[in-house]
Amino acid sequence: MVGNNNKRSRIDTRKPKRRLRKRIKFILLPMLLAFFAVTFYGAYLYIKADSALSGAFEDGGRDKSDLRDDYVDPKFDNVSILIMGVDENEGRKGREIARTDALVLATLNKDEKSIKLLSIPRDSYVYIPEVGYEDKINHAHAFGGTYATIETVERLLDIPVDYYVKLNFHAFVDVIDAIGGIEADVPYEVKESDSGDHRDSIHLLPGKQILDGEEALAFARTRKKDSDVERGKRQLELIDSVINKSTSVTSVFKYDDIIEAVGNNLSTNMTFTEMKSFFSYATHGSKLNVEKLSLEGYDYQPENIYYWQLDDDALQETINMLKGHLELSEYVDSFNESTEFESADPSINN
Numbered sequence: 599m600v601g602n603n604n605k606r607s608r609i610d611t612r613k614p615k616r617r618l619r620k621r622i623k624f625i626l627l628p629m630l631l632a633f634f635a636v637t638f639y640g641a642y643l644y645i646k647a648d649s650a651l652s653g654a655f656e657d658g659g660r661d662k663s664d665l666r667d668d669y670v671d672p673k674f675d676n677v678s679i680l681i682m683g684v685d686e687n688e689g690r691k692g693r694e695i696a697r698t699d700a701l702v703l704a705t706l707n708k709d710e711k712s713i714k715l716l717s718i719p720r721d722s723y724v725y726i727p728e729v730g731y732e733d734k735i736n737h738a739h740a741f742g743g744t745y746a747t748i749e750t751v752e753r754l755l756d757i758p759v760d761y762y763v764k765l766n767f768h769a770f771v772d773v774i775d776a777i778g779g780i781e782a783d784v785p786y787e788v789k790e791s792d793s794g795d796h797r798d799s800i801h802l803l804p805g806k807q808i809l810d811g812e813e814a815l816a817f818a819r820t821r822k823k824d825s826d827v828e829r830g831k832r833q834l835e836l837i838d839s840v841i842n843k844s845t846s847v848t849s850v851f852k853y854d855d856i857i858e859a860v861g862n863n864l865s866t867n868m869t870f871t872e873m874k875s876f877f878s879y880a881t882h883g884s885k886l887n888v889e890k891l892s893l894e895g896y897d898y899q900p901e902n903i904y905y906w907q908l909d910d911d912a913l914q915e916t917i918n919m920l921k922g923h924l925e926l927s928e929y930v931d932s933f934n935e936s937t938e939f940e941s942a943d944p945s946i947n948n
Contacts, residue, residue, distance in 0.1 A: 654864045658745060663758035670760050672706070672875035676924045677760040679704045680751055681837075684739065684766050696766075697736040698747060699819065700833050703755065705923045711879050712887040714923050715837060716916065717830030723898060723905035724754050734905060744865075755917055757924070761868050767793040769863030770818070771811030773840065776855035779808045780839040782832075786823050790816035826906055827892055834890040841886060891916060 662669050670677050683700030701718040720736035727749050728742035738750040748759045771793050774780055788802040792812045800816035802809075809817060818836050821829040844856060879886060893916060898907035 654860070654866055655869055656744075656865050656867055658867060660745060660748075660867065663752065663760055665752055665756070665758035666760070672708070672761075672872055674708070676705070676707050678758060678920075678924060679706070680748060680759045680762040682739070682744070682747060682762060682764040683770065683833075684764060696739060698739045699736070700830075701735065701747070701751070702834065702837065703751060703757070703759070703920070705757075705920050706876070706879065707923050707925070708878075710887065712889070712923070713879070714889045714891060714920060715834050716891045716893070716920065717827075717834050718751065718754075718893060719826040719830050719895070719906045721826050721904060721906040722754075722893065722895070723907050724750060726750050727753055755920065757917065757920055757926075761872070762866060763868070764865045765860075766863050767815060769860055770815050772858075772863065773844075773856055773860060774809070774811040774814045776858075777840070777843045779810045780814060780836065780843055781806060782809050782814065782817055782836065782839065784817060788816060788820050788822075790820045792816065827895075830892050831890070834892075838888050838890065841888065891919070 681700070681702040681704060682698050684696040685699040698720060701720060703716045703718065705714045705716075706712075718735060720734065722735045723732055724735045725732050726735070726738045726741060726746070728738060728746035735747075735750060735754070738747045742749075744762060744764060748762060751757075752759055783806045784802050784804050786804055788800070789798045790800045791797050792799045793815055800813055802813060802817060814836055818829070818833050893906075893908055894912035895906045895908040898905040
């Protein structure tokens, strides 16, 4: 009888252990599956991003800005990025040389994990080194492409442009569609062309609303009821909204579409390795500190051509602010020393 009791006791103590193992397996299995799914998805995104963004890389032979003494590395240094939105689509190719419809200089401070976004009005009356006279800044791209625009911005701000990102209409539309649209407060009724230049095909009413890609593009481009400066401010708001939404947890599974949208419509002098250095700004644990700036000025219309004449004092304040954000210890004034403003009439200079 004693032996039977011992046998029964051994059987009874084993059953709970078996149940416990089954429960552990039941809990661990989904966790392992989720872990591998996230790992494989992350690896897939990494490979796709490497392929797409490496394909967007342009080597224009410009290793660094002339306003830098040494090469910069975004992993260790504060850097600047010039964002160019060009007014290019299939219908315009071959008919005209694209101009910059949006021009934003971003400065990034690695320690603060902060970003300053400066909108440069497209009608700003500035000296364009490519042609040797003053004109609207958005014409620089038509005169000499990417590097003529970079040289013009550096000449204007006396700040090194370390990197550039150039996108066309399709990139803007596709990225916003990929993240499910963005919220915007439309101040007045808007009727604008879409990315294919179909006149008044986009119609927006005033008020807060979610805009899809085409609607956001129309909102970013319109200036019929205000000014180029106000349009620049709207563009900064949209960029800020895109940054916040694309770096949110809810957008993780939309990265595939975002990468595809960007990769097909972007050109840059950043390598994929350099791009990865900027991930820390989005993953440092709190909302990105983004400050939006614009260039003050006034209307200027010589010979009935409209320009935005920049205010010299306000411009210098902005320059000092951006230099401080980049923590430039020595300001390079080579452009100011070697170049003086020339007449807007090229025939006088030749």
